[in-house]
Amino acid sequence: MDFLIDSWDFSTSPATACASPTTHQPNCWFHFQRDAEGLSGWLTQAGIPEPLIDAVLEEDTRPRFQRLPDGFILLLRGVNLASGEQPEDMLSLRLLYYKGALYTFRKRPFNAIAHLRDQLKHQSGPDSLHDFIVSLIEQINLKVEDVVSDAEDAIEKIEGQGFDDTASLQVQLTSLHRRLLRLNRFIRPQLAALEKLTTEAERIMPGELHQWLINERDTTQRLFEQIDLMLEQIWMQREQIQQAIAEKMNRNTYWLSVIAGVFLPLSFLTGVFGINIGGMPGVESEDAFLIFCVALVVIAVVEFLLLRRLRFW
Structure with a gap:
């Protein structure tokens, strides 16, 4: 059996x-x-x-x-x-x-x-x-x-x-x-x-x-x-x-928004001064590019301090 x-x-x-x-x-x-x-x-x-x-x-x-x-x-x-x-x-x-x-x-x-x-x-x-x-x-x-x-x-x-x-x-x-x-x-x-x-x-x-x-x-x-x-x-x-x-994504999105907010005015200025047409200020000046870069740095610092004062982080 x-x-x-x-x-x-x-x-x-x-x-x-x-x-x-x-x-x-x-x-x-x-x-x-x-x-x-x-x-x-x-x-x-x-x-x-x-x-x-x-x-x-x-x-x-x-x-x-x-x-x-x-x-x-x-x-x-x-x-x-x-x-x-x-x-x-x-x-x-x-x-x-x-x-x-x-x-x-x-x-x-x-x-x-x-x-x-x-x-x-x-x-x-x-x-x-x-x-x-x-x-x-x-x-x-x-x-x-x-x-x-x-x-x-x-x-x-x-x-x-x-x-x-x-x-x-x-x-x-x-x-x-x-x-x-x-x-x-x-x-x-x-x-x-x-x-x-x-x-x-x-x-x-x-x-x-x-x-x-x-x-x-x-x-x-x-x-x-x-x-x-x-x-x-x-x-x-x-x-x-x-x-x-979700918290990680929100945090990353927040910092991307802050970075975009800081660089938005800078991108606007670089876009404007990147126009290759006559009448642009500083075209004939040798110091124009340096002055423009310093102005961008100053604007970025001011934006950073302003966002910090408004408690964005």
């Missing part, structure tokens, strides 16, 4: 690996490669209704929770920590808890699942299927928290750079904004799914595990609020950059 990645029996503590997993065993966890051939037929033989098979094997899903007469479906998303991948391109993990057995489905390697499998191999993992579900949600939150913390550090670094290179800041903020929007796209519905799971789990989970599940739901709530806050920070940072650009 190429589609079966792993299976564990939680009937005993610690859990033991299933040597020859059958089509259905209560208190067992089956982990599947979602896109492998033969999986649909195996699930059908296990007695799982076709609509549930379609729900866990469909290509594109968003996080959600669906209560069933004999269990529930929980669709989750976790950050993609594979080498060369973008963490915000979140991976899909589907959980089907049906008639006392847990089935999970993934298309690409899932770090949270890998961590729990490693714990089970060392006999330090969850003691029951309910404990496994809570531990899985905890691991997903831990991985998301690492990515969110990195984004928060990046925002703080950008805020400390000043506004000398606004083009570079805009590129960095755009990249961060895109990453956070992708995270927010799945964290928001994931929070709603976990809230429904928490309500449903109250009747099927022991009190202590249910409290741990509530804690993980609160962690997801905190991560969602943290992402929302960082999106607001990015918008504020962009507004500050736009304000800094």
